[in-house]
Amino acid sequence: MQTAYIDSPLGITKIVGDANGISEISILSEGKIATQIPKELQCCVSQLQEYFEGQRHHFDFKINPQGTEFQQKVWQELVNIPFGKTISYLELSKKLGDVKAIRAVASANGRNPLWIVVPCHRVIGTDGSLTGYAGGLWRKKWLLEHESSSKQQSLF
Template sequence: MNSNDKATAYFKTPLGIAQITGDENGISVISILDEGEISNEIPVILREAVSQLNDYFEGKRADFDFKLNPKGTDFQQKVWKGLLEIPFGKTMSYLELSKKLGDVKAIRAVASANGKNPLWIAVPCHRVIGTDGSLTGYAGGLWRKKWLLELENPTTQQSLF
């Protein structure tokens, strides 16, 4: 595989068909499609990431250690790095993220960069919520955001007796 050769695979997840793209420099895209063909074979360069994502969906993994290589502006990269610091099972508001990144007035720009995150799940943009705790904007649909947050922080069933 040449350094410019990107590999792409499609695999089934509880949220739909995941598309994953990457090369020897890392994974550049993870997104979820409503429908599509599932790859018969996962390219070697993507196998570890696919394995870790499957473990995540099965509740066996809380973080990822495959190499990430998202494409974006310097500001977007800064926001995506900030997203990586939100712990598994926790959420942060857009306002809190803006403050953490050093500019409370950048809330709209932060929200925009969050929405352009090309590495769903691995870069946890689903962990960013409204200041009032509401589930706001998610490129994959709010039902997917809710599903991911529930996977990461399941509510325990209270005993009736």
């Protein structure tokens, strides 16, 4: 496995992967930025940089997240959430065929190993609230605003 640390507007991004695909993308509060990016991670790094620059809405590099069959099913459904859109945990549970599995769905969402690429930040509370986010709610808010189609200029 190869590892690289890159800078992002939200902190240091850790990327882990190999020839089989990217298995982890996570956000850290601190870390040492890589001066050289391993070949296996270069496409991921480039696409994440394009995302943060507002030039990419979809990722197409090979991913290889490790998890249970149920977690994989939840993560695949997360990938289907369109850029700039949100759904609730309840809606996600319904899409997976079991409204009663809402807690299990939320748990799998929280164990997502591929920050941003598997867009768990697009899942919100039924009432529209920003609930639960391993990277901190301020990062979730930033990501949703970054993806918003109705960006407004700040007056201050």
